[in-house]
Amino acid sequence: MITNYKDFKAFLETIKDKPKLLLHSCCGPCSSYTLELLNKYFEVSIYYANDNIYPENEFYKRANEQIKVVDKMHYNSFVIIPPYDPKNYYEAIKGKESLGEHSKRCYECYKFRLEQTAKYAKDNNFVYFTSTLSISPYKNSDWLNEIGYMLEDKYQVKYLYSNFKKEEGYKKSIIYSKEYGIYRQDYCGCIYSFKEGSEKQ
Numbered sequence: 001m002i003t004n005y006k007d008f009k010a011f012l013e014t015i016k017d018k019p020k021l022l023l024h025s026c027c028g029p030c031s032s033y034t035l036e037l038l039n040k041y042f043e044v045s046i047y048y049a050n051d052n053i054y055p056e057n058e059f060y061k062r063a064n065e066q067i068k069v070v071d072k073m074h075y076n077s078f079v080i081i082p083p084y085d086p087k088n089y090y091e092a093i094k095g096k097e098s099l100g101e102h103s104k105r106c107y108e109c110y111k112f113r114l115e116q117t118a119k120y121a122k123d124n125n126f127v128y129f130t131s132t133l134s135i136s137p138y139k140n141s142d143w144l145n146e147i148g149y150m151l152e153d154k155y156q157v158k159y160l161y162s163n164f165k166k167e168e169g170y171k172k173s174i175i176y177s178k179e180y181g182i183y184r185q186d187y188c189g190c191i192y193s194f195k196e197g198s199e200k201q
Contacts (some may be wrong), residue, residue: 002151002161010082011161017128023077024034024117028065029184030132032176039064042128045078046070051082051089051114052109054123054191059084063097065183081118089190101193102140109190110139111147115126118159119153128160135173138188 002008003174021042025031031046039043048066063081070077079185090170092112114131121129130148132142142191147161177184187193 003145004110005163005166008161008163012041015105018043020045020125021128021130022117022121022124022126022132024049024113024129024131025066026050026113026131026133026189027062028067028069028171028182028187029137029193030164031066031191032056032069032180032182034071034132034135034164035069035073035077036176037164037169044075045080045126047117047120047129048079048081048125049113049120050189051084051086052087053110053189054086056084056086058185058189061183062185062189069176069180069182071089071152072182073176076090080120082120088112097192101188101196102138105192106140107143107147110144114144115151116146118155122155122157126157128158130160130162131165132162134162135169137165141165162173 002011017049021038021044023038023044023046025046025048027065046066048063066135067079070079088198089112092103093108094169098109099105117129132145133139134144152159195197
């Protein structure tokens with residue numbers, strides 16, 4: 001089990017034959033640098049599973065920007081967009097609605113989306129799964145990796161350690177967004193962060 005970024009980078013150099021990786025992506029901007037890094041080592045498909053996003057038109061706006069990133073940066077990555085069904089998200093965070101940002105509400109949101117990703121990866125013969133979420137300085141990478149390894153055990157598909165904010169990953173994602181004219185949202189995604197106006201992503 002990889003537990004730090006140094007070991008993660010060393011592990012990447014051992015990868016051969018570009019195994020299939022399913023990358024959960026929260027949005028186009030966060031995927032930009034993440035794709036740049038991972039495409040060197042994996043055959044990456046993007047899984048845009050984000051039922052947490054509010055309102056519905058924002059979900060589709062971000063989905064379109066995700067496709068735009070792949071096109072503009074000339075990545076040969078397939079973008080998978082599951083049907084938008086926010087009631088599943090509200091069920092996942094039930095009882096934690098009143099908690100603020102960076103709380104257990106967010107933990108359950110991470111878990112919900114990563115579990116969707118792990119299930120899809122298992123059912124479609126991916127070797128690895130991971131998420132772009134850790135590129136954001138507002139996201140708890142320890143939580144993400146804890147959840148990822150738990151789901152690896154549950155679904156028997158390999159989780160790839162992530163902390164993509166390292167080596168100025170977040171800064172690079174901002175640069176790429178400006179370079180390619182990618183929309184950067186000013187809140188995380190859910191109705192609660194929308195109302196709180198708490199984050200720049």
